[in-house]
Amino acid sequence: MIDTAGAASPRTDRDAGDSALLDVRGLSIDLVGDEQQRGLVEDVSFQVGRRRSVALIGESGCGKSLTAFALLGLLSRATRVSGGSALFEGVDLLTAAPQQLARIRGGPIGAIFQDPMTSLDPTMKVGDQIAESRRLHLGESRKTARKHAERLLDQVGIANAPERARSYPHELSGGMQQRVMIASAIACDCKLLIADEPTTALDVTIQAQILELLADLQRGLGLAVLLVTHDLGVVADFCDDIVVMYAGHVVERNSVDEAFARPRHPYTKALLGAVPEGREARAKLPTIPGRVPPAGSFPEGCRFQPRCEFAVAACGEPQREVEIEPGRHTRCGRVAHDLLQLEARGGTHDESSART
Structure with missing residues (x-):
């Protein structure tokens, strides 16, 4: 068992989970094309309550990332959703029109991934990338969006934000790149943050800093978080609830405290x-x-x-x-x-x- 005596205790008040912000029911994903396979992910159900953090865990190949990508509308052409629903504030993310999903993704739903260098545009300065999101989703002017981008960079712990906003991604360390991704994810009044292995590509010290930042932002902004991970230590430190996946099935849903005990x-x-x-x-x-x-x-x-x-x-x-x-x-x-x-x-x- 993991020794959680020194870990930050997950919240125990269930009031935050009374009304689910995200309600996934019966999600199924198939492989299509020449090698068709049914049930890569099958009958997956879980909820993410407002202001709660939920861990989606399991070994590699269990369907965690596929589930997260389906919620974001980012499945590859080789896969498709074959059943289920995923209600976010009354909108089914699995059947929403592309334009509607585009308004939600990057707006009330933010996402960060395990390798920020492959998610950031190498040809754009990081401040412009964050500002572009606010211009598209909130209709801000270029000047106003740029000021907000600098404020967001400062909020995620990047020193000398106005200067760093003029940097290209390759000029930043891996930890700073991930902070830029977090700033971009929360830029437009984010309510739900989907984080797919956000610390895997970072060294241990930077991992701890990023997790502490996410915890601070969750408390300060009232975010709900769906954390895809295989690291049970991270789950013990950060999450309230746990969804365990194996071979495309959810095999257990529980509070973190109960699941560990x-x-x-x-x-x-x-x-x-x-x-x-x-x-x-x-x-x-x-x-x-x-x-x-x-x-x-x-x-x-x-x-x-x-x-x-x-x-x-x-x-x-x-x-x-x-x-x-x-x-x-x-x-x-x-x-x-x-x-x-x-x-x-x-x-x-x-x-x-x-x-x-």
């Missing part, structure tokens, strides 16, 4: 068990056998079954996501069955968690 799906338990923090020096690190199956090779029933130490014959049957406690969901028929049996005998949920 009592993981409800064997995959979540295995991920937490493989984290090195808090272990003795030279101690053998637990691993999850095998690897995430590629699309087209998903097993029947539970997709985690071949790697699960708790698998039984019933795991070969189709699994559905069930709410086992208020606000806590799992896609594990074995856990759901055990809970029903315990409740029938007057047992507690903690007993079932100990068995998993």
Whole structure:
């Protein structure tokens, strides 16, 4: 388990989540073209409450980034949304007209990605890139937008902002480039920030600074954040809620505190068990056998079954996501069955968690 004693405690008030800012239900994505495959992402549902931070986690190949790109309308031509909805302030992002989605993306929904150098235009000064967003979305004049761009650069911690606004992306360090991306993402009254591995390309020290900046901005601006990551340490420090994905399925939805203390799906338990923090020096690190199956090779029933130490014959049957406690969901028929049996005998949920 991760030692979170020194980490910033996630907020526990559920008032912020009473009204979901983003409500994703049944999202499914298929591979199209010559190598058609169904269910790259299948029946994915989760919510992001106002002013809350939600982590979307799992190993590489589990569908996290595909999910985020679908919400932003940035899927490649080789993939398409085949079902579901994603309501953001009454607008379904999955079926919105391109013009409507363009107004939302870069406006009330901002995005930052793991490699800022590939997201920034190398031919434009960074101040002009931020100002362009305000001119397009808010209708500001060139002069006014430029002043706001400089203010935003200062807000994200870039010293001597007026001078840096005249720099090209290649003249800035990786950490400063990511700060420019954050400034651009929040430039137009952002309400929801989608961050896809925003610290992966940065060294550890800069990672901590960027995460601290995001936390400060979230508190100061009242942002909701959907953080795509595989780093459970980042989740412990930054997020309120967690959505665990495996092979295109959501296998657990929970609060961060509850998921770390009592993981409800064997995959979540295995991920937490493989984290090195808090272990003795030279101690053998637990691993999850095998690897995430590629699309087209998903097993029947539970997709985690071949790697699960708790698998039984019933795991070969189709699994559905069930709410086992208020606000806590799992896609594990074995856990759901055990809970029903315990409740029938007057047992507690903690007993079932100990068995998993």
